[in-house]
Amino acid sequence: MFHRILIANRGEIACRIARTCKRLGVQYVAVYSDADSAAAHLAGAVKTVCLGGSVASESYLNADKLLAAARQTDCDAIHPGYGFLSENSDFAASVEAAGLAFIGPTPMTISALGDKARAKALMRDAGVPVVPGCDEASDDAVLIEQQIRAITLPVLLKPSAGGGGKGMQIIDRLDGLLPAIESAIRVARNSFGDGRMIVERYIEQPRHIEVQIFGDGRGEVVHLFERECSLQRRHQKVLEEAPAPHLPDEARARLLSAAVQGAKSLNYRNAGTFEFIVDRDFQCYFLEVNTRLQVEHPVTEEITGQDLVEWQLRVAAGERLPLAQGEIVCKGHAIEARIYAEDPAHDFRPAPGAVAKVRWPSALRVDAGLLQAGEVPPFYDPMIAKMIASGDQRAAAMSALKNGLQNTTLLGVTTNIGYLLRVLNDDNVQAGLMHTRYLDEQKALQTPNSRSAAAAVAATLELPSWSEPASAWAIGSRCGPSDRKTLDSQALLGRLEISVNQTPVSAGLQWIDQDGVCVLYDGEEYQVQRDKDRLGGWVRGMRWEALQTAVGWWLLVSGDHYAVLRSEQNGPVTGGSAENTGAPMAGVITSMKVREGDRVRPGDVLAVIEAMKMEHPIVADREGTVQQLRFKHGDSVREGDVLIDLSYEDTVENTPMMSDSRAAPSIDSAG
Ligand code: ADP
Numbered sequence: 001m002f003h004r005i006l007i008a009n010r011g012e013i014a015c016r017i018a019r020t021c022k023r024l025g026v027q028y029v030a031v032y033s034d035a036d037s038a039a040a041h042l043a044g045a046v047k048t049v050c051l052g053g054s055v056a057s058e059s060y061l062n063a064d065k066l067l068a069a070a071r072q073t074d075c076d077a078i079h080p081g082y083g084f085l086s087e088n089s090d091f092a093a094s095v096e097a098a099g100l101a102f103i104g105p106t107p108m109t110i111s112a113l114g115d116k117a118r119a120k121a122l123m124r125d126a127g128v129p130v131v132p133g134c135d136e137a138s139d140d141a142v143l144i145e146q147q148i149r150a151i152t153l154p155v156l157l158k159p160s161a162g163g164g165g166k167g168m169q170i171i172d173r174l175d176g177l178l179p180a181i182e183s184a185i186r187v188a189r190n191s192f193g194d195g196r197m198i199v200e201r202y203i204e205q206p207r208h209i210e211v212q213i214f215g216d217g218r219g220e221v222v223h224l225f226e227r228e229c230s231l232q233r234r235h236q237k238v239l240e241e242a243p244a245p246h247l248p249d250e251a252r253a254r255l256l257s258a259a260v261q262g263a264k265s266l267n268y269r270n271a272g273t274f275e276f277i278v279d280r281d282f283q284c285y286f287l288e289v290n291t292r293l294q295v296e297h298p299v300t301e302e303i304t305g306q307d308l309v310e311w312q313l314r315v316a317a318g319e320r321l322p323l324a325q326g327e328i329v330c331k332g333h334a335i336e337a338r339i340y341a342e343d344p345a346h347d348f349r350p351a352p353g354a355v356a357k358v359r360w361p362s363a364l365r366v367d368a369g370l371l372q373a374g375e376v377p378p379f380y381d382p383m384i385a386k387m388i389a390s391g392d393q394r395a396a397a398m399s400a401l402k403n404g405l406q407n408t409t410l411l412g413v414t415t416n417i418g419y420l421l422r423v424l425n426d427d428n429v430q431a432g433l434m435h436t437r438y439l440d441e442q443k444a445l446q447t448p449n450s451r452s453a454a455a456a457v458a459a460t461l462e463l464p465s466w467s468e469p470a471s472a473w474a475i476g477s478r479c480g481p482s483d484r485k486t487l488d489s490q491a492l493l494g495r496l497e498i499s500v501n502q503t504p505v506s507a508g509l510q511w512i513d514q515d516g517v518c519v520l521y522d523g524e525e526y527q528v529q530r531d532k533d534r535l536g537g538w539v540r541g542m543r544w545e546a547l548q549t550a551v552g553w554w555l556l557v558s559g560d561h562y563a564v565l566r567s568e569q570n571g572p573v574t575g576g577s578a579e580n581t582g583a584p585m586a587g588v589i590t591s592m593k594v595r596e597g598d599r600v601r602p603g604d605v606l607a608v609i610e611a612m613k614m615e616h617p618i619v620a621d622r623e624g625t626v627q628q629l630r631f632k633h634g635d636s637v638r639e640g641d642v643l644i645d646l647s648y649e650d651t652v653e654n655t656p657m658m659s660d661s662r663a664a665p666s667i668d669s670a671g
Helices: 011-024 063-072 089-097 107-114 116-125 141-150 177-192 249-265 297-304 308-316 394-406 417-425 427-431 451-460
Strands: 004-007 027-032 047-050 077-079 155-159 169-171 197-201 207-216 221-233 236-242 269-278 284-290 333-340 353-355 357-359 365-368 374-376 383-391 409-411 494-500 503-513 516-521 524-530 536-539 542-548 552-557 560-565 587-592 605-611 614-619 624-629 644-648 667-669
Touching (some): 004 011, 004 063, 011 027, 011 308, 011 365, 011 383, 063 089, 089 107, 116 197, 116 249, 116 284, 141 197, 155 177, 169 177, 177 197, 207 249, 207 284, 221 249, 221 297, 236 297, 236 417, 249 269, 249 284, 269 308, 297 308, 297 333, 297 365, 297 383, 333 394, 333 417, 394 417, 417 427, 417 560, 451 494, 451 516, 451 524, 451 542
Parallel strands (some): 004 027, 004 077, 027 047
Antiparallel strands (some): 047 667, 155 169, 207 269, 236 333, 333 383, 353 374, 494 503, 536 542, 542 552, 605 614
16 A cells, blocks of 8 residues: 555545545645645645645646655655546656556546547447447538438537537537537637537437446456436536436446446556436446546445545555455445535526635535635635435435535535525425436526525524513614504514615514514515524524624525625725724725835725625725735635735834734645
8 A cells, every 4th residue: 555645636525535545544745726725635634735826727737746746745646536637648647657656547548538539439349338429520510510411310519528518519400500510619629629529319318327437457347336417407417326216227237237348348447437328218328438536436435335535545556456346235325415616596607705604514424625614716616515415215315415405504605505405305306307407407496495584584683682582672763662562463563674685675573582583574474483502593494594794694594695784784894903904804805906115094995805795995094104915806815814014104013913824835744
């Protein structure tokens, strides 16, 4: 086994690999970009190496920096995780050329399978069923047109060098064919630097089922069963489960043996995933091989009880496969949800930012890249974590996952948790009746159904402590001092005004007692139950939780995230540190108004921060000179971060009260 490996990745997968290393007593080196200097994946590393840069091309995608880091820290091997350089055959080759082990397939296998057309041809030769279509990829629009006319519509045009479902086009009629092909070639060229397209039959309403295989590179190959990944949005997986529901044993056996046969033909080494689409008659067609650990590998681990990262390390270290085929058993059912900082209501646009509070449910497996308040940087994939539930039966796993998502606290950024809950509550999803376009067709699931309940909860957040009902009567003139016993019992105690996601909300206060509040909003009554010990509770069967900020609250209702502004919050907040240049709350700098050396006077705007969907100017309160700008336009800041060092007329030296904890040396040794 290796003595020390370098984990060439970040986020949840770097944390995941680290966990196995710790268990096996393998030391690991963690790498990080400037944006990740406080990231969770650095914990427990024997050494951490700063790659510099923030964008991936300057950090996690920079092969030279990664190799230098591995050499500098005396590593025996590199684990690439997934994404970034994990399927880059040149990187794998240079790792091996540097005398280190690449924890993955051989560079030759990666290169052969990286091209869809070549992979398809190899698999057809190995006797694996492939989607009917043309063998050769081409970027000749006229030739592609002839190929399309020769097979039955609908047809799928796929970039041969593509990935992530990008650039694929369904052709279902012959008019306007040539311009459609030309446009598809252009898109592929722009996205992948390669315009070659594959023409294949478009399978209607297919399922995506994939097989996890492992090879030792010496001819031995086993499978670890299949995963159903049909719940996708625009070809990106949303929920994955194992085993695949409603798959007849005979079809499962065909699928598993096709994958093993394909892998044997390649003398496959390490972990691989054979992806298939399965039509309504359970015909299976090979799609591609992913030559790395998959995001969704945990569901396989749950049903087999195996640690796939351990398998990867053992095989890469030259050991035999840990188990023979007959020893690998499938037990129960597991399902995984991918939790992203993204906004399903706005076309799933990424929503990176500062996470103010995180609490994962303790009853479930959560593979997270964020364990406490911190950043989701804008530079990388915005996946925060994966939540994995298992049970004897599918229904038990589904309901455990729903519970886990309901009981997750993630405040400060918009996430897809509410969307995942709606998907899990969908009748067809519950029945296991799905295909790869199902979620794209169910647009309504993208809209939160908790909006009115959230407005009702928001209206109650300004009320004083509910455990002291007497004080509730003094909530100010807005509430009115009426005595309900002597007046109309239906009369409101008062009105509550607040703003939710920048929309004004006005609700009537019906009654208050120890456990909660009843408000009238939009003609409906909402009983907002509140826990004794924290700012959270239940409303109409949905869990809610809030976190106070400088200007209002972050509010979570059934996984949907809202920004609530206090009613008197008409203007921005300023200040935060002794120098009054501290960030009042976490946010993003939208403007730096001064330069180093500038003289400022009281009232001058120094910078503007956007937080909770509002702009907050940072204003000078004294006369002084700008010594140093600690951040620039576009930077994320945490609450209390000093933005600007000012020196004042009456002080000789300015000593900032809060130090910037981000600066990190190139190599730090950790215990
Ligand atoms: P990528 O590498 O871009 O992810 P894949 O070939 O793996 O591309 O396909 C991604 C998804 O596109 C599949 O999960 C499936 O939903 C859909 N797909 C691919 N090929 C076909 C096909 N011939 N017919 C129908 N759907 C397909």
